[in-house]
Amino acid sequence: MLTGKLSDFCGLFIFPVFWSALFPKFKSWIFILSGILFVFWKSEYASGLIELVNTFFPIERTVDPTDLLALPVLLLGWLHLKGRPQLALSNSLLPRLGIAFIALVTIFSFCATSQRPYIQSFDHPQYVLLRSAVTPDVKLYDEFEFYRKDSLLVVKVNHQYISRPVMDDDYNKNRSLKDLDVSALARIGDSTSLMPPGEITALTVETPQGKDALRFKGGRLDGRFSRTKNGRMIIEGFYKMGIEDSIWTFKDSTSNAVIKQTIVNGERTRLEQFRDGKLVSSTGINTRADSIRNIYIKIGMLILCMLGIILVLRQNYRKTFPEQLVLKQYWKWLLCLVSPIFVWLVYLGLSTLLINYSPDIFETLAAIIFIFMATCPLMFVAVFGIRLRKEIDIVLYCLLLGLACSIWTICGILIELTI
Numbered sequence: 001m002l003t004g005k006l007s008d009f010c011g012l013f014i015f016p017v018f019w020s021a022l023f024p025k026f027k028s029w030i031f032i033l034s035g036i037l038f039v040f041w042k043s044e045y046a047s048g049l050i051e052l053v054n055t056f057f058p059i060e061r062t063v064d065p066t067d068l069l070a071l072p073v074l075l076l077g078w079l080h081l082k083g084r085p086q087l088a089l090s091n092s093l094l095p096r097l098g099i100a101f102i103a104l105v106t107i108f109s110f111c112a113t114s115q116r117p118y119i120q121s122f123d124h125p126q127y128v129l130l131r132s133a134v135t136p137d138v139k140l141y142d143e144f145e146f147y148r149k150d151s152l153l154v155v156k157v158n159h160q161y162i163s164r165p166v167m168d169d170d171y172n173k174n175r176s177l178k179d180l181d182v183s184a185l186a187r188i189g190d191s192t193s194l195m196p197p198g199e200i201t202a203l204t205v206e207t208p209q210g211k212d213a214l215r216f217k218g219g220r221l222d223g224r225f226s227r228t229k230n231g232r233m234i235i236e237g238f239y240k241m242g243i244e245d246s247i248w249t250f251k252d253s254t255s256n257a258v259i260k261q262t263i264v265n266g267e268r269t270r271l272e273q274f275r276d277g278k279l280v281s282s283t284g285i286n287t288r289a290d291s292i293r294n295i296y297i298k299i300g301m302l303i304l305c306m307l308g309i310i311l312v313l314r315q316n317y318r319k320t321f322p323e324q325l326v327l328k329q330y331w332k333w334l335l336c337l338v339s340p341i342f343v344w345l346v347y348l349g350l351s352t353l354l355i356n357y358s359p360d361i362f363e364t365l366a367a368i369i370f371i372f373m374a375t376c377p378l379m380f381v382a383v384f385g386i387r388l389r390k391e392i393d394i395v396l397y398c399l400l401l402g403l404a405c406s407i408w409t410i411c412g413i414l415i416e417l418t419i
Contacts, residue, residue: 008070012038013077018106020081022099027081035074042067105369117161120176124237124244125209125225126157128181129201129216132192141187147205153192154205154214155184166416171288174266177242181219195219210234217241229253237263288417295414298354302407309400316389316396325388336379339398340372346402347371347409355410375401 016034020027040046044063132153135146145156157180165172185192195201197218204213210229215222220242227235230253237248243266250259256277262270267287273280286294327335344367382388382397 005067005070008067009073012070012073013080016074017077017081018103022103031074031078035071038071039068101372118164120160120162120165120173122157122159122173124248125212125227125235126177126180126242127205127212127214127216127221128155128157128184128242129153129195129203129214129219130155130181130185130188130192131195132188134191136188136190136192144184144188145207147207149203149205152201152203154203155188156205156207157184166413167288167291169286169288169291170263170267174243177266180242215239240265292414292417295355295410295417299407299410299414302350302354302403302410306400306403306407309396309403313393313396313400316393317386320389323389325390325393327383327388332383335394336376336383339379339394340368340375342398343375343401343405344368344371346399347405350402350406351409354406355413371401371405374405 012034016027016031019030019034023030042063042065130153131151133151135148135153136144138144138146143157143159143161145158147154147156160176160180160183162176181194185194195216195218199216199218201216202214203216204211210227213224213226213228215224217223221239222241223239225235225237225239226233232251232253234251234253235249237244238246244263245265246263248261248263250261251257256275258274260272260274261268262272264287268285269287271283271285273282347367378401379397382393388394
């Protein structure tokens with residue numbers, strides 16, 4: 001609550017000051033529109049616009065009328081600028097490009113905010129067992145369901161709030177399950193304690209999904225699990241200290257469809273579908289080790305592509321030397337400044353194809369800024385230093401730098417996955 005309000009006060013102060021510095025002649029309109037846009041953004045009327053933007057980039061916004069308490073800060077921003085001399089901007093190209101670049105980076109100061117916590121859901125039922133003298137108020141915990149058994153509290157965990165993972169797979173899920181009873185205890189708190197380790201407890205709980213037969217070792221599920229509905233078994237499987245293992249069977253309560261999952265140490269390795277006792281499909285599923293191996297293969301393929309492009313550029317250089325592609329000076333400058341856009345498009349395409357790229361708007365802006373800072377000087381070296389030999393060299397350099405940026409990103413993901 002405190003940091004959220006601070007961001008509103010600070011952002012509403014700096015936002016009109018920032019735009020007034022760029023457009024001093026429209027200072028009055030900037031402050032008026034800042035207030036109107038802030039009220040609009042914090043209202044339900046902005047939902048349609050947010051849904052439209054979410055088709056391209058995921059953004060979050062919380063409707064909270066108390067945020068409007070920050071509106072008087074606009075007066076402080078106005079008084080801060082009143083009577084101050086305005087900086088005269090140069091009309092030359094480079095200073096204005098520099099100002100535009102700094103302005104793009106500055107957007108983070110009043111737009112960046114805490115990301116919404118990532119929701120880790122579970123495909124298999126998850127329970128922990130605690131000791132408790134009272135039943136917590138379920139309205140306070142959207143991720144839990146509670147079932148009392150004398151002095152025991154069975155907690156059904158529907159999901160967890162975690163930081164956004166590098167890869168959403170079973171391995172990452174298992175990490176969030178490692179100390180599930182401890183994290184549930186820390187979340188619930190009052191009059192609740194952990195079960196003694198090693199103590200075996202067998203219970204049955206009635207849930208809206210069916211009747212679950214549970215076996216706990218200490219506070220974690222351990223052993224056979226089953227769920228029945230209308231007298232028919234619909235889920236059957238095994239746990240090892242809260243982690244799924246062995247063969248899990250899911251049956252449709254209204255048909256003869258059956259799904260079997262082969263699980264090894266919590267990671268699914270195969271998915272089989274049956275109908276009327278006959279195998280319909282069988283699909284292998286990559287484990288974390290498989291994903292890491294595939295990433296190594298992708299990096300190797302990208303490096304080979306880079307080497308191939310370098311060889312083509314070298315061949316073009318040797319065939320045409322000492323001739324070079326004739327361009328006017330301002331076209332060379334424009335090429336160097338615009339080419340990072342095409343490098344980013346190559347990077348975006350490769351990332352979407354190879355690593356299931358789904359960034360939010362701030363990650364996208366950060367990628368554009370990084371690519372501009374990294375590739376623009378290199379294009380100056382290629383255009384003014386090495387010098388272009390053929391028209392195709394422009395495309396090849398963009399592809400080469402796009403591949404290099406993709407390798408950089410994929411290597412970063414690989415490092416995070418292997419830690």
